[in-house]
Amino acid sequence: MTQAPAVHGCPIDESFDPLSPDFLADPCAVMAALPREGRPIFFAPSIGYYVLTRYADIEQVFRDPSSYSAAVAQAPLVPLVPEAQRILLAGGHKPQPSMVSLDEPEHARLRKPAARALSMKRVTALVPVIEATTARLLDAVGPAAEFDLVAALAFPLPANIVFSLMGVPERDFAQIKHWSGYRAALGWGRPAPADQVEIATGMAAYRSYLRELVDAKLLEAGDDLTSDLIAIHRENPERLTQEEIASILFSLSFAGHETTTGLIGNTVRRLLEVPQRWSAVAANPSLIPAAVEETLRYDPSVPVWRRVTTRPVTLAGVNLPEGARLFLWLAAAGRDPAAFGQPDDFDLRRPDAGRHLAFGQGLHYCLGANLGKLEAQIAVAALAKRYPGLLLAPDQRLAFHPNISFRGPQVLRVRTE
Ligand code: HEM
Numbered sequence: 001m002t003q004a005p006a007v008h009g010c011p012i013d014e015s016f017d018p019l020s021p022d023f024l025a026d027p028c029a030v031m032a033a034l035p036r037e038g039r040p041i042f043f044a045p046s047i048g049y050y051v052l053t054r055y056a057d058i059e060q061v062f063r064d065p066s067s068y069s070a071a072v073a074q075a076p077l078v079p080l081v082p083e084a085q086r087i088l089l090a091g092g093h094k095p096q097p098s099m100v101s102l103d104e105p106e107h108a109r110l111r112k113p114a115a116r117a118l119s120m121k122r123v124t125a126l127v128p129v130i131e132a133t134t135a136r137l138l139d140a141v142g143p144a145a146e147f148d149l150v151a152a153l154a155f156p157l158p159a160n161i162v163f164s165l166m167g168v169p170e171r172d173f174a175q176i177k178h179w180s181g182y183r184a185a186l187g188w189g190r191p192a193p194a195d196q197v198e199i200a201t202g203m204a205a206y207r208s209y210l211r212e213l214v215d216a217k218l219l220e221a222g223d224d225l226t227s228d229l230i231a232i233h234r235e236n237p238e239r240l241t242q243e244e245i246a247s248i249l250f251s252l253s254f255a256g257h258e259t260t261t262g263l264i265g266n267t268v269r270r271l272l273e274v275p276q277r278w279s280a281v282a283a284n285p286s287l288i289p290a291a292v293e294e295t296l297r298y299d300p301s302v303p304v305w306r307r308v309t310t311r312p313v314t315l316a317g318v319n320l321p322e323g324a325r326l327f328l329w330l331a332a333a334g335r336d337p338a339a340f341g342q343p344d345d346f347d348l349r350r351p352d353a354g355r356h357l358a359f360g361q362g363l364h365y366c367l368g369a370n371l372g373k374l375e376a377q378i379a380v381a382a383l384a385k386r387y388p389g390l391l392l393a394p395d396q397r398l399a400f401h402p403n404i405s406f407r408g409p410q411v412l413r414v415r416t417e
Contacts, residue, residue, distance in 0.1 A: 006043030010050065010318045017046035018304065018327075018404045019077075019190050025400070027303065027407075031332050041316035047077055047404075049306070049327035050320065055339035055357065057316045058328045061307050062361035065103065068307040070364055072325055073101040074187040075306070077404070084196035091204025092211075092243075097187075098251040100364055107363065113240045114248045115367055117228040123371045126161060130375055133160050134382045146393050149412040153383070154264035158375055162256035162368075166249055167217060167224030172209070176253055179206040181401075183254050188403035210246040210253070218242070225252070252368070260372045262301025262408025263292070264379045269412055270295050270346055271380070272392045280348065282388035285381050287348050292376045296334075297356035298346050303331035304404045305360060327404075333357045391415045 006012045016030070017023060023030050031053075034042075040054040052058050061068045074097055080088070096102055099110040137156055141147050155177075163173050182202040185191045191199055213226060221227040229245045271277045271291055281287050309315075309324045334356050335343040347353075359366035366372070383390065393413035400407055 006045075006050075007318065007320060007324070010320075011039060011042040013042045013044055013051075014046075016042070016044040016051065018044075019046075019402055024402055025398075027331060028335075031329075031335060041318050044327065047327065049325045050315075050318075051327045051329055052316060053329050053332040053336070054316065055333040055336040058330065058333045058357055059361060061315070061326060061328060062357070062364075065363050067310055067313050068326065069103050069310050070101050070107070070307060071096050071103065072306045072308045073364075074098070075101070076186060077188065078190050080200075081193045081196050084193075084200040087197065087200035087204055091200070092207045093200075093203050098247050100251060100255070104363070109240070110244055110248055110251070111363075111367070113229055113232045113244075114251070116232065117225045117248075118252075118367055118371070120370065122165070122225065122228075123374065126165065126371070127374065127378070129164070130157070130161055130378045131382070133157055134378055138382060138386060145417050146413055146415050149268055149383075149414050150261065150265050150409060151411070153379055154261045154268070154408070154412070157264065157379055158260035158372070159257050161371075161375060162252060162260075165225050165256075166213070166253060167222045167226045168213065168253075175209070176206070177257075179203070179209075180254050180257055182206075184258060184401060184403045184406050188405040190402070207246070207250065210249045211243070213249065214242050214245050255366075256368050256371065258406045259301050259368075260375050262406055263295065263372055263376045265408035265412050266299045266301055267292055267295040267376055267380055268383065268414070269392070269398075269409060270299055272390060272414065274346075275391065277346070277348065278384070278390060279388065281380065282384040285384060288377050288380050288384070289373070290348050290350070290353065291380065292373055293353040293356070294346055294348060294350055295376075296358035296373075297340065297350075297353045298334060299407075300331050300334060300356065300358035301408050302358060302405055303407050304329055306405075328357075330357050387414075387416050389417070 040057055042051050044051050099107060134157060137153050141152050159173060159177050163176060168176060179202050182199045186199050186203060217226045217230055221230060226249060229240065229248060233240045233242065233245060271281055281291055305328045307326045307328060309320055309322055311322050313320050333339065337343050359369040391414065393415050396413050398409040399411065401410060
């Protein structure tokens with residue numbers, strides 16, 4: 001793609017490509033090879049972004065929304081062909097397609113009602129549902145000696161929870177999961193022109209499905225988050241329109257699904273990688289919340305997020321112009337020695353793991369952080385109880401979806417005996 005060249009004084013790394021097979025397989029190896037102390041910022045021509053690696057700089061960006069806009073958070077990394085652009089716009093999928101890439105005041109209009117509907121009360125009420133769904137999914141594994149943890153649990157659990165929270169009928173779950181896969185490729189991958197039209201068509205259908213869901217709930221409310229949002233709309237239709245409700249659902253259905261699948265897969269992987277870790281957790285389940293938190297620091301399921309400068313700034317010692325696109329490498333921030341002691345050790349007793357930036361910070365701080373962590377904790381607890389001797393199946397090469405922002409093994413084979 002055509003890029004503005006890097007500004008004077010900023011190192012350039014021609015070889016850095018976060019969508020290359022080597023990077024996708026092992027981003028930590030790429031991170032370890034960087035001259036970290038001397039490279040808090042560099043320009044990556046492969047994507048046209050300035051990469052930030054230090055915790056303090058990334059935190060500064062998150063904390064200053066007037067200098068760093070969220071507008072690029074979901075921007076395609078490659079220019080879309082005109083036909084795909086046309087289909088997306090006609091389907092109501094704008095260049096800043098939902099809450100996470102809007103700035104104030106548009107962002108707050110959506111965030112406030114979404115936060116109200118995703119209250120702690122609603123999340124707490126989900127505990128028995130998450131436990132029952134986990135048990136049902138694990139029952140379905142039966143007496144298998146080996147199974148794929150992602151297909152059996154990490155993928156269906158968060159999807160089922162967030163879709164039922166939204167009030168989506170169960171018969172439509174598979175369709176929404178399918179559309180979500182398109183969404184990761186569109187905003188965070190490098191889809192070929194031939195695939196872009198199919199993706200755009202799927203995205204328009206997804207948007208239209210969500211508008212119809214809102215229409216259906218207007219006629220017949222249920223005990224779900226969509227109906228809570230409709231109640232807010234009825235209090236004051238100007239305050240929250242029906243179109244905005246569909247937009248919030250678009251945010252939640254994706255954000256509440258791929259991210260948590262990745263978190264469960266990454267947590268189980270990191271615990272099983274060292275069998276003593278798994279047995280420690282199985283023997284002492286009170287360690288599980290710490291295990292999830294440490295995974296968010298050590299191997300986050302959203303390893304990268306994005307911002308763009310709204311004015312000239314000095315960041316990590318480099319003067320950047322307005323419009324500079326920033327690749328906030330959250331996974332690198334979790335390994336920053338200036339922020340965490342012995343950052344490359346996975347430590348179940350790390351006192352400050354929860355300081356990670358895996359959920360962002362500030363105005364856009366993840367609305368589903370509590371729900372995502374809860375689901376991962378319940379999933380790991382149920383697995384450890386059933387299979388205290390669980391092992392990683394030998395000789396597997398993990399594969400990851402080719403996108404920059406959502407990371408977890410696509411398949412994780414585990415042995416029960
Ligand atoms: C468990 C793993 C999860 C991770 C690692 C994660 C990560 C993130 C990150 C990095 C952001 C952007 C923050 C920023 O721009 O400053 C975000 C925003 C968001 N997340 Fe999550 N998320 C997770 C789970 C969830 C769940 C379960 C839901 C909902 C059910 C959710 C809903 C949202 C929403 C709606 C936003 C946009 C908030 C805004 O723009 O104000 N996330 N998340």
